[in-house]
Amino acid sequence: xxxxxxxxxxxxxxxxxxxxxxxxxxxxxxxxxxxxxxxxxxxxxxxxxxxxxxxxxxxxxxxxxxxxxxxxxxxxxxxxxxxxxxxxxxxxxxxxxxxxxxxxxxxxxxxx
Amino acid sequence: xxxxxxxxxxxxxxxxxxxxxxxxxxxxxxxxxxxxxxxxxxxxxxxxxxxxxxxxxxxxxxxxxxxxxxxxxxxxxxxxxxxxxxxxxxxxxxxxxxxxxxxxxxxxxxxxx
Numbered sequence: 001x002x003x004x005x006x007x008x009x010x011x012x013x014x015x016x017x018x019x020x021x022x023x024x025x026x027x028x029x030x031x032x033x034x035x036x037x038x039x040x041x042x043x044x045x046x047x048x049x050x051x052x053x054x055x056x057x058x059x060x061x062x063x064x065x066x067x068x069x070x071x072x073x074x075x076x077x078x079x080x081x082x083x084x085x086x087x088x089x090x091x092x093x094x095x096x097x098x099x100x101x102x103x104x105x106x107x108x109x110x111x112x
Numbered sequence: 113x114x115x116x117x118x119x120x121x122x123x124x125x126x127x128x129x130x131x132x133x134x135x136x137x138x139x140x141x142x143x144x145x146x147x148x149x150x151x152x153x154x155x156x157x158x159x160x161x162x163x164x165x166x167x168x169x170x171x172x173x174x175x176x177x178x179x180x181x182x183x184x185x186x187x188x189x190x191x192x193x194x195x196x197x198x199x200x201x202x203x204x205x206x207x208x209x210x211x212x213x214x215x216x217x218x219x220x221x222x223x224x225x
Binding site for chain 2: 055
């Protein structure tokens with residue numbers, strides 16, 4: 001069964017550094033998403049992406065965040081200058097027709 | 113605004129007994145509702161979805177949920193728990209004009225032998 005994959009599974013970085021989290025969505029899916037879950041808190045929507053542009057974003061998704069689909073298979077989330085409060089589990093999801101969304105296993109980001 | 117409330121943060125059952133995980137939703141529109149499950153160190157797996165068709169929805173692994181508009185509820189049930197059902201379960205709502213999924217706080221299900 002096709003799955004969303006994410007790399008790395010765990011990323012440790014220093015505050016102020018840039019990180020790129022990578023996702024490979026399910027191959028025939030057209031809609032792509034990023035969510036995050038800070039430890040002990042709810043899963044929160046960050047951004048949705050369709051037809052090579054952002055279709056919706058949350059208040060969390062400020063100028064330090066960006067998304068890109070650099071080729072036909074990868075979908076990336078870049079955090080330009082990481083802060084301590086960016087430490088969280090980041091989930092990528094994809095969907096064929098907006099819903100339902102299928103999630104990857106997540107990348108745990110630790111900012112020191 | 114849309115939201116979901118999962119009424120129990122932890123539920124413990126014995127193997128072979130029924131499971132009930134409670135969820136109430138709030139939505140200005142006719143909602144789409146989902147249950148996702150997260151096993152330890154795994155991603156979020158879709159269990160089932162309600163999108164305004166039949167009110168009783170069957171999902172994977174013997175789970176089902178019933179959409180009750182009058183009670184604004186979407187409780188998840190299973191007749192007989194299995195050890196492998198131990199995981200975190202999330203009730204999720206979405207509206208018609210948004211891609212955003214809104215998650216509940218989760219219910220951790222423990223299954224004892």
